Amino acid sequence: MKQKFEKYSTESIHFLNDTPLPAVLEFKLKETRQKKPAISLLDLGSGDGAWIHSMLKRNLINFEHDQITASDLSVDRLNATKQFLPQVKTVQSDACHIDALPDKQFDVILCTMLIEHVDDDRELLKEIRRLLKDDGWAYVTTVVKKWYGLYIYRNNGHIVLDPTHVREYPSLKKFVQLEENAGFKINRYKQLIYKFQLSDLFFRLLVKLKILKPKSLRTIYMKNPWKTIRNLFRIPILGFYVAETIIQSNRSEKYKRHIL
Incomplete structure (x- = not known):
């Protein structure tokens, strides 16, 4: 699996950009900052660090504390x-x-578009629960694919949004049930339309054809002010949605006895 993802990492880039963070994530981070002068945050499946970069640009995190x-x-x-x-x-x-x-160890854990990649989604949720402080929370997103979902990639004979997806959940309800069964309280859940940036598809093609190197592409997006133009051209992908959840560990003795 490691070799597969290393190859994938050279062909599919997480673009560093100044797109707005999801409103619920920004709100929860601000709420947490009001309670704690310093926080510990883990970005699981962090890619090129795009989420950390966006939070830093908005002063939602700082490296001093x-x-x-x-x-x-x-x-x-x-x-x-x-x-x-x-x-x-x-x-x-x-x-x-x-x-x-x-x-x-962590007040906050981000797990964005990762759980659909791992072999065992229950093991990943178990690890998130282990790493969270008792009063910590996690922002978890994944892909929901309806029966009519249509895109350019396939994996194991199934149409998928990404060639390395092991699964894509049939509904938001099913995903929330998975989190609850793993011992989490659900603070927030929502289904959003999945939209893709046309410019990203163009640049990924340049990388795929070896016209542009991935590291050069990262620099282009970091150094040039026109990088935000990419956000003006987003199109929905038929039948694909984002499941967005905020979860906290349910550590009551009654619940712990129930899940053991």
Whole structure:
């Protein structure tokens, strides 16, 4: 799997940009900051560090007081994170078993568009629960595919949004039930239309054809002010949606006895 993702990391880039963060995530981060002068945050499946970059630009995190950690299976993407965000601690690991990180370390965990990639989604949720502090929370998103979903990629004979997706959930309800069964309280859940940037598709094609190097593309998006133009041209993909959830560990004794 590691080799598969390393290859994927050279062909599919997480663009660093100034797109707005989801409103519910921004609200929860501001709420947490009001309660705690310093926070510990983990970005699971961090890619090139795009989410950390966006939070930093909006002053939702700061490197002077906060402990910011990025974890990814791809060494290439973690190196890209260190290139643009050298203050971030990076951990190369399978997201389901991050042995380098102790229990109950993080106030906030981001797990965006990762759970559909891992072999065992229950193991990933178990690891998130282990890493969260008792009063911590996690922002988790994934892909919902309706029966009529249509796109250009296939995996194991199924149409998928991404060639490395192991699964795509049939409904928001099914995904929320999975989180509840893993021992989480659901604070927020919502289904959003999945939209894709046309310019990203164009640049990915240039990388695929080896006309442009992935590292050069990262620099283009970081250094040029016109990078935000990409957000003006978004199109929905037929039958695909985003499941957005905010979850907290349910650590009551009654509930712990129930899930053991």
